[in-house]
Amino acid sequence: MTTENPTACLLIIGNEVLSGRTRDANLQYIATRLGELGIPMREARVIPDVPETIIGAVNECRARFTHVFTTGGIGPTHDDITSECVARAFGVPWEVHEETRALMAADYARRDPPVEFNAARMRMATLPRGAVPIRCDETSAPGFSMGNVHVMAGVPRIMRAMFEALAPSLEGGRPVLSRAVHADGVYEGTIAEGLSAIQARHPSLDLGSYPYYRKGAPGGGVALVAKGTDGAEVEAAAREMAALLREAGGEAREGEPQQG
Amino acid sequence: MTTENPTACLLIIGNEVLSGRTRDANLQYIATRLGELGIPMREARVIPDVPETIIGAVNECRARFTHVFTTGGIGPTHDDITSECVARAFGVPWEVHEETRALMAADYARRDPPVEFNAARMRMATLPRGAVPIRCDETSAPGFSMGNVHVMAGVPRIMRAMFEALAPSLEGGRPVLSRAVHADGVYEGTIAEGLSAIQARHPSLDLGSYPYYRKGAPGGGVALVAKGTDGAEVEAAAREMAALLREAGGEAREGEPQQG
Incomplete structure (x- = not known):
């Protein structure tokens, strides 16, 4: 970032x-x-x-x-x-x-x-x-x-x-904004290439990918997080990440996954 | 240590x-x-x-x-x-x-x-x-x-x-052994000087002092921990730390305090 x-x-x-x-x-x-x-x-x-x-x-x-x-x-x-x-x-x-x-x-x-x-x-x-x-x-x-x-x-x-x-x-700077999307049943390895492309389009943002695990159904999936100081760009990346999860067959949900 | x-x-x-x-x-x-x-x-x-x-x-x-x-x-x-x-x-x-x-x-x-x-x-x-x-x-x-x-x-x-x-x-060394004692109602500042003396007598050990807090009675107190690779010396320091807590008016108990 x-x-x-x-x-x-x-x-x-x-x-x-x-x-x-x-x-x-x-x-x-x-x-x-x-x-x-x-x-x-x-x-x-x-x-x-x-x-x-x-x-x-x-x-x-x-x-x-x-x-x-x-x-x-x-x-x-x-x-x-x-x-x-x-x-x-x-x-x-x-x-x-x-x-x-x-x-x-x-x-x-x-x-x-x-x-x-x-x-x-x-x-x-x-x-x-x-x-x-x-x-x-x-x-x-x-x-x-x-x-x-x-x-x-x-x-x-x-x-x-x-x-x-x-x-x-403390003299601060622009707050770091964060948007997360996640989808059950999607593997990191499936969306990795698409996520790289989103990162390349938004070099000022910090995009992260975090697998999560749950016992039973629905099992785990992946959470994608965009961070940066430009709110409009963070929003744009979040929309692109949600589309990426849907392309991979997942139901993209806003925010972080529930623990469990 | x-x-x-x-x-x-x-x-x-x-x-x-x-x-x-x-x-x-x-x-x-x-x-x-x-x-x-x-x-x-x-x-x-x-x-x-x-x-x-x-x-x-x-x-x-x-x-x-x-x-x-x-x-x-x-x-x-x-x-x-x-x-x-x-x-x-x-x-x-x-x-x-x-x-x-x-x-x-x-x-x-x-x-x-x-x-x-x-x-x-x-x-x-x-x-x-x-x-x-x-x-x-x-x-x-x-x-x-x-x-x-x-x-x-x-x-x-x-x-x-x-x-x-x-x-x-992994080629290990001698395991690091640990003994803790604690007492409710004793402040760190009260036993600090005595603990320094125990540390000085056991320079190969690592002695630590950790205040803890509980709401209500019994309230918090202090936990003292001795760590080192020489079991007999760790035991000796633990006995001296227990005596120090009793001198400060506390009831010295073995081990770490219960959370709460």
Whole structure:
């Protein structure tokens, strides 16, 4: 898909995703929301809690993409090293952010029983110099933006709150529009050639073909999806894709197939 | 975690994951199985259906990791370009694999009604020269291994069959063992310092701390996980982590918390 939209990369930071303990629940949410904002996600990486790896990935990706989003590694424990690694990637001090410290101290004092603002929790008030906190109602420990790098929590509920707090400040592009058609009983291999021809007629769109499976009758089929920023062209491609499915003997239906 | 085990990287190839249309369902399965085989996954990337990106990632990762696994992009449509990109990454011709062509032809002829072995489907019988097919009962179109790069389907049912067909031929290391303890009502920030001390005593282990949330009472708490290849050391760390949770006033329970 060729657009002049800004681009995004996601770094999912955490051994627990790479070991299989935790199934990532953030990529799909962020990808969908960024598409709506016209900032398509071009790459995502899952990387371990290893300083050199985090620093290298942050520096490589912030140079290649308009925005880099990170999830994970901003809690109080020894394996929460995202914030200090971002400071090292930017070559700036990692220091207590006074306004954040005061907000967190007030929050902890309000709790019943009060929560001790110990050294581990103070790490969450410590930010790269120049970072802009991302605050939300879910926690007093903030995410932050450092240049084009946006650092968010890994816990999905908190990540979403931080993303939505940040979203209005992101300069987006034209939203990525999507139209899907599908037909039971049609094989990918049957429509592949025709789909190539539609793609060739609409080079600015991103056409995809996704087989689906269902037990019993009606069994599976294929879903065809057109994505792009030009609504009229997306509509035209969707009509051509529906005609292609009918030519292959299928009953073309709008939208994605029902799961089952 | 320091081990002399072989390492793995996963490349998830497909615009549909980056756009949010499809939630990846393969990473967690592959990560878990590779841990059992003693081939810990060290990185995963989600990359688009763009030749230069795929070729670059394959070449970077096959040099850095013992094994590279890929999912997606080996079907018959225009956006299925993984196989030819792997050929280009290795600098070898991409050519019809005769044994595979014959097996697929026999399969298609057996279907009722027979399936046409058209040019699009012939792409699935076309492999990098020197590739070793990965066959499974789910489909006659194979995955393949090319050197240390193992190319599998993106459809989870087929990917799993291909992975399990491949697994016996992978030279593994010592399995990665895991022990978890958890306690309701304990905050991460309270046990962070003690957990750091346990990590310092067991530098060969990978200790993780994961808050969890539940609505109502009992509410959330924290889960602590020790991973490593030395069973006695993993056990020792688990005992120390349980003691830490009790010191923090929690009732330490074995294993991961129930979802809810």
